[in-house]
Amino acid sequence: MESTIIHICLETEGAPTPGVEREVGERWVCACGDHFVYREGFNRSGHASLDWWPAPAVPRPRRSVVRGLLFGPRKG
DSSP: OOOSSOOGGGGSTTOOOTTSOOOTTOEEEOTTSOEEEEEEEEOTTSOEEEEEEEEOOOOOOOOTHHHHHHHOOOOO
16 A cells, blocks of 8 residues: 555554455545545556555445334324
8 A cells, every 4th residue: 555644553453455356436444434445546656556545434324213213203
């Protein structure tokens, strides 16, 4: 994983290693909570390469049951 920022979690057990084939779109969350996705992008030299890139967390939809508990069923 090439980056301008040193990421210490890459040295931990379970971190992605170079040379191991991964599926495009696979995600990895490190111990500190940063999210990464394996995808094609441009490296520092400007060439396209498959690598781990920082990514935002995947949002989870809220459950709609909460609204029903707040207001209850309609009467009338």
